[in-house]
Amino acid sequence: MAVANFFERTLMSASQAIRGIEPAVAEARLADSIIEVVYDESARESGEGRHALDMAIRLLARLYPAIRVIGDADGDTFRQGLEDLATSINPSIDLRPRRKATARLVFGSQDPGKGPPSIFVGSDGWIAKVGASPEGFGSSNLPFGAGAAACLGCANLFRLTFANELNATIDADARLSLFDFSTGLGSVNGPKLFKAALDDIPLVGVGAIGNGVVWALSRSANLVGALHLVDPEAIELSNLQRYVLPGQREVDRQKTIVGKEAFGKGKLEVKAFPVSFARYVADQGHRPIARVVVALDSAADRIGVQSALPRRAHNAWTQPGDLGVSRHDFLGPEACLACLYMPQGGRPNHDQLIAAALAWPTDPDSLRVLREMLANGQPVGELFVRQVAANLGILPDSLLVFADQPLESFYVKAVCGGLTLEAVGNRPPIEAPLAFQSALAGIMLAADLIVEVAGLRAPLPTKTVVDVLRPVGSRLNVRVLKPPADAPAPCICTDADFIKAYCDKHGMDVPAPLRVADRGPVQDCVPSRSATTGTTRHGIAGARGTSQTAGSTSADSGSPSTSGDRPR
Template structure:
């Protein structure tokens, strides 16, 4: 039994996710955890159950050295899941041994393990409970199942690594309701997208989009755009690749996965960046699913003026999805990612990273200090010291230096906030956990399917949550256009409207 060979990357991701991170202790914690997944005939024979199990195993096998797969159903699904786990981590132990934490899928699963997390789904709805089994639905819709897998993996992770775990209470959440309003339960059968649709980016989030779409009955042509090949370090946080896929172009693996899926999606791979893609294939796109990882690339993509955009993101303590129409009442994608913008701002990331509450006084103070390159006042250092349980003597050297230095050294660089050198991420690198990125991808896919079904959501709202905390009561947040953005300019809006005249 051993941790995956790409484990160090997992340690980086966890470094961001857990305050006071110690990679040695993290390694020990994972090696002590004997996690499992258990299911009965219900999950084994229903599409939602099989999707939920598939994603659960894909998530667990990347992080834990020992994953038991227990079932009383016949049909060999347990052997298939074990094979998937071994392809992801050839060193994994899939034994019959004792299990400390188990994810229970469906309401007829045999019980193993001391700590159980029950997950289930019904179409767009995912369910979680720490007390009661939950059934899985028969629909061909993988959204609820995918969400349940991520929520199960998130609770399992928090229960293992957090000293006082933030576990979800009994939860039933409809992704369709979150994205499109109460009472919406659209049927996915016979769903067809006749438009020009592209998926930009096949990183961790894009993998989540592909996993989801491959399991829907959607009929569509999907252009996938990504220039890179899979590296070993990707395996920690991507849901699709196996060790054998290292070196393969990301667009090729996505095409294989979509071809093997349940749907009728014709995948057209483009191994290039977005700019080259639109130069070659044209600038008129009805829907673009944005799974890019930099603000710059997102602004560039929006400036090519697609008709509709679903954008997903992960950052420290946050994941989410937003949708955009350039001439809508809500912000465009550039608004969202303008420097010092209102939502994805660096100030908010910094405030979160220091463990401070994200409120106006903190945001204003941090924004001002970052902008002026000024050092933090002593009161702010004391707050950080308290919030992060860091000794004040370690922070004092930063009283004379710009606040950014404390952020770069202390949070990103392995200084005062107890990251060892071994787990030092690159300065801008944020390596999210697999379940965090997967959930962002599932949300993008859900927003896309709803738009294809003609169920439009208000583009002034975005959906986001912190994967290290309980599922929020109000994950939907309002936001507005940025007055400095080009989407306020009549010339740009006119060009957009000329490109996409209202349909008859």
């Protein structure tokens, strides 16, 4: 089997998405899969078609050990480019498998005819299309609908590959608008031509979701102004499992530099800031930030961004159940970014968090061992790793490679990075999303940003939620309200001092206190993952609770809760 050198991380992500499946079963299923990517001349000659094929190859090469690319007779050079892209991600990928295909992803207006189960991908500007018959592509060069369609197509392939375990059908005729996240026959298309000025907008986190944002923005014409890429970390080999931009050559390079290079030359000025957001804010002289794009991996980091008091924030997350985007003002009745991530109740210490993640005993003596290991910075050693594996009920092989790491690094790379995935007792599961989940969240985030910046439509309700392991739902947008100022866990956006500081920063008058009547209707119900609308209280229903994971530093996602797309 021509597996990638990061396949173990891919396998873990697949195993997490399918709760209860044994990793060996998931490995065998992926090894037995031969995926055909079939496109016709109309797809190759369409800007949208080329975007969709580019994204599809970036996703498939990270998940499947064998793919076969089949194009039209006149497109040998284009086909070779797609194969070269796949090889740059996984040099061991089998591009000439001898066995028959088990499934295929079809791009264009023609049906290739008899063959394996087929998923058809297409787009029309802002609208992604996936179904059981040819979809075709629009005449624009927009990446949003096309990129999202590739993600949804790969999600359908995954559901097809693990049909027995997921018990989910594929999309028969799905439509998703990246313009306003309407779906089905009512999907709204936006203008194909527009101009958007990004006025020194920071993208905080250039991990998996941040990669999706960069992929989409770098393929968007008529962007002017400046985009700041903020992330202190370098790309690691394990990141290739879900980051759509880098290949093998980008390992150990700074994420911000790789992101900047994706843009090439254009009217948009892209600046790399390989520092933490706190350092970025300080280096910028604590200037007012009109708009910020957030692709971070922890509740604490997101609250930190909101604490810098940007005027408008755009956020995205992934988690096993769903993915989504949210958009936030600081004033007004709807939740600010921090509202979605405020901790409920007491917050455990860092050593307690590590103990919970490692299923480590929490008596005083056992916790003292962890504190000493954190303090001295020595390698954890093989005996410790084997003990952790025994505690978690997993094989130690995947963890032993980190035996030479100090405890903090072991926790970040082995645990937060997704190698110890399943819940043990009361220990929450660690998230390791699949590439198509992270990429779709990033493309949605980029689209939401551009539509608002260009003034193409009014702002949407607080959040948009999609479950890619189920058919696309009918209503995805949900309004989330602030907690009242006297709530057990009030947010900074209801604090008079923070409100005054926000207004002073942005040259605004301090508003009158928010009355209960201004908050609009409040419902205690929790909307479903795939068909959500309406209003919810403080928190992000359908995107998990508000517990936190400490000790993470940057760069990706996480639903309003623990870790999400780890950047590491």
